[in-house]
Amino acid sequence: MAAAADSSGDGGTSSGEKTIVLVSSDNSARFEVREAAALLSQTVRRMIDEAGADASGDGITLPDVDAKTLAKVLEYCNKHAPASSSSSAAEAAPPAEGEEDLERFDREFVRVDMGTLYSLVTAASYLKIEGLLNLTCQTIADMIKGKTPEQIRKTLGITSEFTPEEEDEVRRENAWAF
């Protein structure tokens, strides 16, 4: 997935479509992606708008996303990107793939370990990719639906940070729901 560095941020694919270079936080990887895919991220969109005419060929560095996660995120974006990438159409246009195909892809996409899922949620939140945020959060929600905090802590190895007093307070604050 990591493409060779392209000195011009405006590098094109063989079909001539505009591409954008995204760089991971540790600077270890550079990814050249179709503009339509990159613009699924509202954060990237804003960064491009702010950079304006000064956009250098160095690509856009994403300080909060490491290489492994970025690669995975871009896998999602490439799959979900609309066929055309004119900036207003990018949101409104349907993705090039079929509905069923995308659902299957999404289901497989979140078949990952908890650590990766966690990285994807935080990346989707930081990059403001609505579809990915929705997919990952829904996956987590489905995992923890109906479970008690004790069960979740046991399954996922989370320790409670609460003091007994805090624990009591939280319990009281939330008793109305049961």
Added chain:
Amino acid sequence: MGAGASDLAGVEPRGKVARAGLGDLPELCAAEVLLRLGAPDVCRLARLNRAFRGAAAADFVWEAKLPGNYGRLLRFVDDAEEGGSGRDWSAVGKKDVFARLAKPVPFDGGKREFWLEKSKGGICMALSSKALVITGIDDRRYWINMPTAESRFQSIAYLQQIWWFEVVGEVDFCFPAGTYSLYFRLHLGKSSTRFGRRICSSEQVHGWDKKPVRFQFSTSDGQHAVSQCYLDEPGSWILYHVGDFVASCSEESIKLKFSLAQIDCTHTKGGLCVDSVLIYPKGFEPERVIKAQK
């Protein structure tokens, strides 16, 4: 489910730093997860850790669970509570707004009440027998009011016997947009407690097998339903389904009229408890439901 249980947030072999996991989710991400869960789950997860506790208190998480017209619904709360009209609801956290609306809000002098169903946030409403127009209700030969803990209104209308059995009601309310089902909550036979056990007596039950009862229902915007069925299951409270309706706009109120009748005067009928009319979000069936035939 794809998460490998073996990959937990914890220390890896050789003392490497633990990989981040669900417990390290920042509050904002935790809130995004809570947006996709019902109130009971959110309140349970508040006990998980500090990030989830913070997220579980976030206004935007609860605002998304409230019905669109909750401002209007809060006015009923003000009317119902002493000194309530002075309260500034904009200063109240949305979680507390949800919690208040999840408790019954009485209106019409306590003869009716509504509340938010906790799991999905839909509006439920109950109309007591006192809110309904029952033919002959004042004649003790026919009807008596019986106190009972089995009714949320603490009392039901018990039919001893009558020729003309008719129960009619109406409600005018700003139901949040959605689909609802309307039921009559009925019980064939009289129940009592003896030595701590519930006993049901069918002595006075008669006449229901001769002809079916008829349910009718209509709305101010043209929705309607008619059905009938035989009442033949004594001993337990049953929700008899009258029909479904769609409230299309939370801002506008919809007027419903409904009735239950068996007016064939060649025979008497009796031994029936009429508790209430219930309006629930479609699909919410906390008790046994019987759907009548068209």
